[in-house]
Amino acid sequence: MQPFNYLKPSTLTEAAALHRQADEPVYLSGGQTLIPAMQQRLSAPSDLIDLSGIAELSGIQAADGAIRIGAFTRHAQVAESAAVRSAIPALARLAGRIGDAQVRNLGTLGGSLANNDPAADYPAAVLALGATVHTDQRAIAAEDFFQAFFETALDHGEVIRALEFPRPRRAAYRKFPNPASRYAVVGVMVAEFDDGVRVGVTGAGPCAFRAHGLEEALNASLSPDALDRVEIPHEDFNRDLYASAEYRAQLVKVMAMRAVRDLFDP
Amino acid sequence: MAALNKHIHLRVNGVSHALEVPANMLLVELLRQRLRLTGTHVGCDTCQCGACTVHLDGRAVKSCALFAVQADGCRVCTIEGIGGPGGLHPMQEAFRDCHALQCGFCTPGMIMRAIDLVERSDGLDEQAVREGLEGNLCRCTGYHNIIKAVLQGQEAMEADDD
Ligand SMILES: Cc1cc2nc3c(=O)[nH]c(=O)nc-3n(C[C@H](O)[C@H](O)[C@H](O)COP(=O)(O)OP(=O)(O)OC[C@H]3O[C@@H](n4cnc5c(N)ncnc54)[C@H](O)[C@@H]3O)c2cc1C
Ligand code: FES
Numbered sequence: 232m233q234p235f236n237y238l239k240p241s242t243l244t245e246a247a248a249l250h251r252q253a254d255e256p257v258y259l260s261g262g263q264t265l266i267p268a269m270q271q272r273l274s275a276p277s278d279l280i281d282l283s284g285i286a287e288l289s290g291i292q293a294a295d296g297a298i299r300i301g302a303f304t305r306h307a308q309v310a311e312s313a314a315v316r317s318a319i320p321a322l323a324r325l326a327g328r329i330g331d332a333q334v335r336n337l338g339t340l341g342g343s344l345a346n347n348d349p350a351a352d353y354p355a356a357v358l359a360l361g362a363t364v365h366t367d368q369r370a371i372a373a374e375d376f377f378q379a380f381f382e383t384a385l386d387h388g389e390v391i392r393a394l395e396f397p398r399p400r401r402a403a404y405r406k407f408p409n410p411a412s413r414y415a416v417v418g419v420m421v422a423e424f425d426d427g428v429r430v431g432v433t434g435a436g437p438c439a440f441r442a443h444g445l446e447e448a449l450n451a452s453l454s455p456d457a458l459d460r461v462e463i464p465h466e467d468f469n470r471d472l473y474a475s476a477e478y479r480a481q482l483v484k485v486m487a488m489r490a491v492r493d494l495f496d497p
Numbered sequence: 498m499a500a501l502n503k504h505i506h507l508r509v510n511g512v513s514h515a516l517e518v519p520a521n522m523l524l525v526e527l528l529r530q531r532l533r534l535t536g537t538h539v540g541c542d543t544c545q546c547g548a549c550t551v552h553l554d555g556r557a558v559k560s561c562a563l564f565a566v567q568a569d570g571c572r573v574c575t576i577e578g579i580g581g582p583g584g585l586h587p588m589q590e591a592f593r594d595c596h597a598l599q600c601g602f603c604t605p606g607m608i609m610r611a612i613d614l615v616e617r618s619d620g621l622d623e624q625a626v627r628e629g630l631e632g633n634l635c636r637c638t639g640y641h642n643i644i645k646a647v648l649q650g651q652e653a654m655e656a657d658d659d
């Protein structure tokens with residue numbers, strides 16, 4: 232692997248300054264996407280800025296209507312957190328099914344969102360729960376964050392600091408995992424709030440999105456049958472050796488129906 | 498300030514090491530090449546197969562997807578640290594007893610993950626063991642005997658605790 236400078240700042244200000252000074256810097260969080268990419272020469276940073284020493288990126292705080300999770304929180308920590316399990320059990324369960332145990336022991340929430348893999352699990356939850364992405368510079372609404380294939384609203388050098396997830400009345404996540412990688416071929420989170428239902432879909436398109444057609448149907452009647460006749464537009468859906476766009480559209484509907492069923496029978 | 502080489506301190510199988518390592522050295526390279534702990538294997542090099550699984554501060558991780566500098570200040574345990582000839586760990590014993598290996602390439606990673614899995618849960622059934630080993634691939638056995646071994650190892654580990 233090509234050599235790089237390894238830097239380990241202890242504050243966000245220091246991290247941003249190091250990022251500005253370097254040629255081709257990359258932040259390192261859990262490394263579960265970045266390090267394999269470097270091994271395959273898909274990424275060759277001049278400077279690796281390790282975020283693990285920045286205390287304010289860690290920690291989980293439950294407040295009245297929401298739960299705030301630091302960007303450096305590992306998937307396993309979210310899955311095991313008593314606070315997350317009691318506030319939003321569906322989110323803890325989602326985290327506990329990302330990849331495999333070894334990946335969950337290192338991979339982090341912030342890394343997953345910054346990476347914005349079209350098949351990653353967390354984006355479905357961020358959209359369905361209407362979470363806010365807090366960075367070192369601003370607060371970004373879920374709808375504005377995921378922009379395109381592996382593209383987010385983050386500016387060059389901007390660091391995700393924490394995610395704030397509003398607490399729903401209830402929520403459920405269902406995914407159809409790729410049997411080899413466990414990434415979502417399709418994953419759907421359905422969340423019910425006092426003012427309506429939100430549906431986040433991952434795996435199907437170039438990046439995660441809210442399924443407004445499914446939301447409308449569920450706001451009219453919160454039941455699996457309500458989704459029977461909904462058309463899932465799939466012109467821009469992913470097609471690969473695992474699934475065609477048509478099959479993914481069908482999976483969106485079936486995963487959504489199962490998630491709705493789970494709302495009533497968790 | 499920035500440097501291509503870094504000084505790190507870590508405990509490997511109970512022994513403290515102060516080392517200077519290139520920043521781009523993976524933990525698995527440190528273990529195998531520098532410390533000659535060649536029980537930890539490299540199957541894929543890209544975080545897919547689990548052959549390189551070790552314990553970092555008591556949790557199973559893939560040592561090919563972690564730089565040695567990231568383990569600074571940590572405890573690392575490898576297959577050599579859990580038992581050896583004359584004193585096998587109950588999980589190693591169970592793998593031997595159940596014929597849970599053929600070529601043996603995946604075995605150190607399987608055993609390190611299996612120990613972590615058993616220590617973190619109680620009363621695993623077959624399905625839970627299958628799911629718990631999702632990050633470890635074996636190209637020889639077809640997994641059945643591995644699952645059997647982990648269940649038997651679980652029993653032996655629990656008996657040891659009593
Ligand atoms: C075998 C395997 C299976 C997997 N299966 C799944 C799965 O089923 N579902 C799933 O969702 N994911 C899966 N993943 C991906 C895994 O969840 C990664 O942990 C995650 O995508 C990246 O998080 P990380 O902390 O490892 O980030 P890193 O790899 O360290 O970083 C990823 C990118 O994000 C940037 N970055 C990191 N943190 C921040 C931050 N705070 N602010 C700004 N930028 C940042 C980095 O610069 C880098 O570009 C899998 C990975 C592997 C290896
Ligand atoms: S060698 Fe590390 S996962 Fe395959």
Ligand code: FES
Nearest residue numbers: 599601635636637
């Ligand atoms: S025994 Fe050969 S790979 Fe598992």
